[in-house]
Amino acid sequence: MSEATVRAPSTAAEHPVPTGLWVWRYIILRRISQVGILLLFFGTLHWGWEFSKDVGLLSGNLSASTFIGLIPLTDPFAALQIFLTGHVLAQESLIGVAVVLGFYLLVGGRVFCSWVCPVNLVTDAAGWLRNKLGILAIFHLPRGLRYFILAATLVITVISGLAAFEWVSPIGMMHREIIFGLGMGFTALLAIFLFDLLILKHGWCGHLCPLGAFYSLIGKTALIRVRFDKNTCTHCAECAKVCPEPQVLNLKKLEERGYVFSGECSNCGRCTPICPEGSLKFDFKPLIRGHNVQADAIAVQRRTK
């Protein structure tokens, strides 16, 4: 039982699950990022925040915006839908797509989901409350459903000639209505909150949202990853308890790759501080290979001892 010896060095008693404010560091940073981005948009419109004279700081919303009057940013999924309606996009929005796509290809597509998307504030609140209340599942849906919804979005866009998701997106509604004036969009958010709270755990972000599915697909090349150290992991599964996408923490795949490979990981930073052994850590992908070689050597050493 060589595996047992690998696991032996640390026990739950030796390494309790960390607690305290430090564990919350990524969650706090994420909230600052999410609210901060909203605030930049809001301040530019309502308080006249300027980069220089008559040049707004961040003008627009998450669908498309201009940063310091110079850098266009465009939601690549919205642009894809508009492209499929048959409209030829102006150059500015194409540059915007390149900038945004390039950024998320580097840091991980679903970084949008947990660091930028305002709906994440709602679904995280629902998830937290669901845990507190210990609400049990009514039914399960396959997490792959979102990819079908993504495909449906594109098909319906072609058929109807309207950007199918942009016209119904609760993300767009929330963002627009916070920045440009309130409407009935909050009812959609309330529906998502109740759905996530009472019906399906991580229902919206983890099962349905086609934008999340889109970003999962482009997240495969990301350079910022959660590294996994197989020698220190005790399989305590504390990480899977807090992870909103626990299927990405598949142990077999983690041991094979040495990092969280799936594009569905949103780099939310819940698992890394909670790990009692510190086996999960954010790392730069090119450096992970070196770690893996080292880890393999240690494992072999231990087995041969």
Add this chain to the structure above:
Amino acid sequence: MSDSSQPGLDSRRRDFLVKLAQGAALAGTGGLLWDYILRNEARAAPYALRPPGALDEDDFNAACIKCGQCVVDCPPLILKLQPAGGSLPIGMPYFDPRTGPCIMCPDIPCMKACPTGALSPSLKKIEDARMGLAVIDIENCLSWKGLRCEICHRECPIKGKAITLETHPRQISKHAMFVPLVHSDACTGCGICEKACPTTIAAIRILPHKLVQGKIGEHYRLGWTFDTEVTQDFKSPEAVEPAGPGAAVPKTAPGVDYLNEGGL
């Protein structure tokens, strides 16, 4: 002998086909519902007044990314993005001339802010914008009631072209009526007249062209508007150029010669 009772290939194939049918049915129902919601949402589009340079309704619906950069860059901040549950299609810019008319900035900053081209950069001069058309309710217009109002005429930024005054003489003890008339070849639909109109509910209002403008039809010949003689020289319909704005109207038509013989 049913397939499902037999383990093996056939039963698996049956299961697969049933799954396929179920999946297709689910996708079909969901898709139809989604498509219905979209079309329902887009239904109110003909009633919206869009910023200058906006593409035609269908193209604008398709192209607008709902980012609101036109709203941010509008100097008088009259543009709004329609929130969910409103009377116009969701998320797209519009303005309400009664509360905030377009002030017709010469540099058209809203159009320049548009990243997708939904507000088309082919609009070079703000005077060429056609956001809507001013329409007068002559039953409630003060000028048409015989008062000397004419505020719309004086406020109109396309002075003397978009709104002109016409005098209608009346009987001896009353002064003539000075009634405003709108000309669609000059009116940009900015809505400054609607904002200025002093009646409780504006008697001059901006409406999208589609809702108010008729079309005369190509077969009418307004012979008296030409100084050339109407003759029987008739071009076959294929040879007639399609009539667009500014296109030459054929000078001749068949069978109308009697109009020129002094009978009428």
